[in-house]
Amino acid sequence: MTGLINAVPTDKPEEYRNVFVFLETRKGAIVKSSLEMIGIGKEIAEKVKEKLVCILVGNDLAPMAKEAGKYGCDKVLGAESPDLEDFKTMPYAHYAAQFISEEKPNIFLIAATHDGRDLASRIAVKSRTGVTADCTVIDIDPNERILLANRPVYGESTLAEILCKNHRPQMATARPGVFKVPDAQDGRNCEKDIRRVRVDPDLIRKEIIGFRPKVEFDITDADIVVSGGLGLGKKEGFQVLEELAKELGGVVGASRPAVDVGWIDRDHQVGQTGRVVRPKLYIAAGISGKAQHIVGMKQSDIIIAINSDPDAEIAKYSDYFINDDVYAAIPELIKEIRKLKGEKEVEIST
Numbered sequence: 001m002t003g004l005i006n007a008v009p010t011d012k013p014e015e016y017r018n019v020f021v022f023l024e025t026r027k028g029a030i031v032k033s034s035l036e037m038i039g040i041g042k043e044i045a046e047k048v049k050e051k052l053v054c055i056l057v058g059n060d061l062a063p064m065a066k067e068a069g070k071y072g073c074d075k076v077l078g079a080e081s082p083d084l085e086d087f088k089t090m091p092y093a094h095y096a097a098q099f100i101s102e103e104k105p106n107i108f109l110i111a112a113t114h115d116g117r118d119l120a121s122r123i124a125v126k127s128r129t130g131v132t133a134d135c136t137v138i139d140i141d142p143n144e145r146i147l148l149a150n151r152p153v154y155g156e157s158t159l160a161e162i163l164c165k166n167h168r169p170q171m172a173t174a175r176p177g178v179f180k181v182p183d184a185q186d187g188r189n190c191e192k193d194i195r196r197v198r199v200d201p202d203l204i205r206k207e208i209i210g211f212r213p214k215v216e217f218d219i220t221d222a223d224i225v226v227s228g229g230l231g232l233g234k235k236e237g238f239q240v241l242e243e244l245a246k247e248l249g250g251v252v253g254a255s256r257p258a259v260d261v262g263w264i265d266r267d268h269q270v271g272q273t274g275r276v277v278r279p280k281l282y283i284a285a286g287i288s289g290k291a292q293h294i295v296g297m298k299q300s301d302i303i304i305a306i307n308s309d310p311d312a313e314i315a316k317y318s319d320y321f322i323n324d325d326v327y328a329a330i331p332e333l334i335k336e337i338r339k340l341k342g343e344k345e346v347e348i349s350t
């Protein structure tokens with residue numbers, strides 16, 4: 001756990017109730033990883049028969065509060081101001097901590113995005129508690145109401161269960177892509193308490209002058225991911241993968257070494273230190289299947305591996321294993337897909 005732990009335990013922890021989830025927003029919408037937090041937060045709240053309360057900080061919050069209700073949130077607490085339009089760590093942490101101090105939640109969850117990680121530790125320090133970072137399994141002991149926050153350690157080989165017994169709220173951040181987005185129900189409503197606030201200018205220490213998107217797609221949103229590893233042998237191998245991804249309407253992913261050698265940008269990296277994806281179809285081409293990669297794709301619906309080594313570890317995790325050279329198998333796949341689509345054959349350079 002990180003954060004400043006007060007040596008003195010929280011007074012009367014039994015008085016702390018409900019599960020809080022901080023909702024990250026972008027351009028007027030709740031980000032997907034925060035919807036995932038609503039899903040796991042609701043599960044936990046139901047186990048102890050408590051409420052799921054979502055925190056929104058930003059501007060023009062009503063539509064997002066409505067959205068949170070559709071996904072299963074029982075109540076939204078919001079701090080609203082034009083000064084809070086874009087994410088700013090200090091005021092966002094200030095209002096989240098203020099809600100904690102007023103409402104005394106037992107549990108507080110945040111998605112472990114860049115902003116979420118930034119925010120969680122500051123909220124923990126302000127609330128004099130700790131935070132278990134980057135959890136992949138979250139549960140609750142229903143009798144003691146203790147959060148069972150599990151996170152991978154030792155290069156993903158072991159799960160450590162971390163308990164915060166003496167301080168409240170029990171905070172955790174959760175790895176994006178691991179938990180499922182719950183089904184939204186039109187017409188499902190929630191209680192809303194959105195307050196117009198005047199932000200202390202001392203809290204606004206940065207000015208955002210604009211946004212430039214780094215990538216035009218988010219690999220975690222794709223239904224089909226075609227990933228390449230060191231087995232591609234060269235940067236140009238990714239062009240072949242691009243062609244396959246294009247035929248299938250998917251995007252290209254990569255193992256970390258393929259990124260490290262500079263064949264493709266880091267935004268494409270799948271795995272422990274990259275993105276966690278759960279597409280309908282994941283194709284792993286020239287990827288050996290080490291634990292740090294597997295953790296980022298094992299929840300895909302269907303996994304196809306292409307590997308020249310018949311004993312490659314990835315075979316264990318695959319629904320279909322093509323034991324072949326990538327440069328023989330992929331052009332064949334592309335040709336077959338084009339035939340199925342009724343397109344004429346095109347020469348594929350390898």
Ligand SMILES: Cc1cc2nc3c(=O)[nH]c(=O)nc-3n(C[C@H](O)[C@H](O)[C@H](O)COP(=O)(O)OP(=O)(O)OC[C@H]3O[C@@H](n4cnc5c(N)ncnc54)[C@H](O)[C@@H]3O)c2cc1C
Binds near residue numbers: 256307312
């Ligand atoms: C702390 C930490 C974090 C990490 N995070 C990540 C992460 O986020 N993502 C990640 O991917 N890795 C991560 N790694 C690295 C990970 O341990 C592995 O080293 C990496 O996943 C292996 O990448 P690879 O499968 O591309 O390469 P290799 O292990 O070298 O495998 C290449 C595969 O290609 C096959 N091959 C070779 N030539 C061909 C061919 N012509 N046709 C078909 N198959 C061929 C080989 O049989 C082999 O199985 C991390 C490691 C550490 C220690």
